[in-house]
Amino acid sequence: xxxxxxxxxxxxxxxxxxxxxxxxxxxxxxxxxxxxxxxxxxxxxxxxxxxxxxxxxxxxxxxxxxxxxxxxxxxxxxxxxxxxxxxxxxxxxxxxxxxxxxxxxxxxxxxxxxxxxxxxxxxxxxxxxxxxxxxxxxxxxxxxx
Amino acid sequence: xxxxxxxxxxxxxxxxxxxxxxxxxxxxxxxxxxxxxxxxxxxxxxxxxxxxxxxxxxxxxxxxxxxxxxxxxxxxxxxxxxxxxxxxxxxxxxxxxxxxxxxxxxxxxxxxxxxxxxxxxxxxxxxxxxxxxxxxxxxxxxxxxxxxxxxxxxxxxxxxxxxxxxxxxxxxxxxxxxxxxxxxxxxxxxxxxxxxxxxxxxxxxxxxxxxxxxxxxxxxxxxxxxxxxxxxxxxxxxxxxxxxxxxxxxxxxxxxxxxxxxxxxxxxxxxxxx
Numbered sequence: 275x276x277x278x279x280x281x282x283x284x285x286x287x288x289x290x291x292x293x294x295x296x297x298x299x300x301x302x303x304x305x306x307x308x309x310x311x312x313x314x315x316x317x318x319x320x321x322x323x324x325x326x327x328x329x330x331x332x333x334x335x336x337x338x339x340x341x342x343x344x345x346x347x348x349x350x351x352x353x354x355x356x357x358x359x360x361x362x363x364x365x366x367x368x369x370x371x372x373x374x375x376x377x378x379x380x381x382x383x384x385x386x387x388x389x390x391x392x393x394x395x396x397x398x399x400x401x402x403x404x405x406x407x408x409x410x411x412x413x414x415x416x417x418x419x
Numbered sequence: 420x421x422x423x424x425x426x427x428x429x430x431x432x433x434x435x436x437x438x439x440x441x442x443x444x445x446x447x448x449x450x451x452x453x454x455x456x457x458x459x460x461x462x463x464x465x466x467x468x469x470x471x472x473x474x475x476x477x478x479x480x481x482x483x484x485x486x487x488x489x490x491x492x493x494x495x496x497x498x499x500x501x502x503x504x505x506x507x508x509x510x511x512x513x514x515x516x517x518x519x520x521x522x523x524x525x526x527x528x529x530x531x532x533x534x535x536x537x538x539x540x541x542x543x544x545x546x547x548x549x550x551x552x553x554x555x556x557x558x559x560x561x562x563x564x565x566x567x568x569x570x571x572x573x574x575x576x577x578x579x580x581x582x583x584x585x586x587x588x589x590x591x592x593x594x595x596x597x598x599x600x601x602x603x604x605x606x607x608x609x610x611x612x613x614x615x616x617x618x619x620x621x622x623x624x625x626x627x628x629x630x631x632x633x634x635x636x637x638x639x640x641x642x643x644x645x646x647x648x649x650x651x652x653x654x655x656x657x658x659x660x661x662x663x664x665x666x667x668x669x670x671x672x673x674x675x676x677x678x679x680x681x682x683x684x685x686x687x688x689x690x691x692x693x
Binding site (some may be wrong): 317318321322323324327328335358362363365366367369370373374377387411415 | 487494500510610627
């Protein structure tokens, strides 16, 4: 039961991340301006050369990552027999996410020197998701059905 | 919890009382095994465990779990490293240009590129003009290599549209030009146009480009550059008949922009015979 709760939390966070990165993908591809909530950095970040990776907007990569996390967490909730492997998969994907988010946050702070609120929100969501996957994987080791 | 038998058999060999019976027993058993390791456990317990594992009760052994974590973490770190590497490599050149000094990029004040370049592109623009920013965003990435290869010379002429932040931004750009950073500043202005400009915002850009702030501030406060910009605007209106921004000229010919600013690039490429 407790593992399921952690997985549900991961699922909800992934959906939140999907919403944020989906919104930013729309902003990037339609040339609109993001709502920035008091920070004026969104525009600078969006127009920096780092905003795309081989032509793909960074938020699109984020959306793909969150989509995989969503899929894996749904699978882990439904396929009890594979829960351990699926949770390990969640851990792996979230680790990629958290490392890449860390790099992007570093760029915002020290290279672009502008902060984009939505990017920070996504980085925080990814960090919490990652910590939860670590917790979930430990739980799979404890729980015996 | 129907298959606790092997464990119960093994229990006798374990230190008495360490593992309770039943469901709880298995729970404790697995926890001990996963967190504290099984080195101290006696062999029958390991046998019991492997049987349990076969029956799918305790799916992965501690070693396997640990190994799994390391393998997955290793793959994840490699994947993240690959993403970061691609990001850094693909940006490498571009990032430098964005903050590069004018002399480094072959520019002198508002003229960027070789004077002997076969194509001369001139833009009349204002930093508060939304379409000017759009034009910059559209043409700059493709224009930059052409300029750097000596094929195009690009001149940005200030054409003040009359707003207060427009003149402030243009003056700030000229002050940056005094410090060899006109184009870096120019790019910052167009990329951060949203919300307009004020003295603080412009000062922030100057700081970000490592300008000498004393020199920048005294330049910004003096009216010299404002006069230049007004004079340039006046002569553009009178001599070239400019009425709005952005207006582009390729080798002296006005470029009509109908749908998108990529038409300016098309005109440049046509002149280059591409």
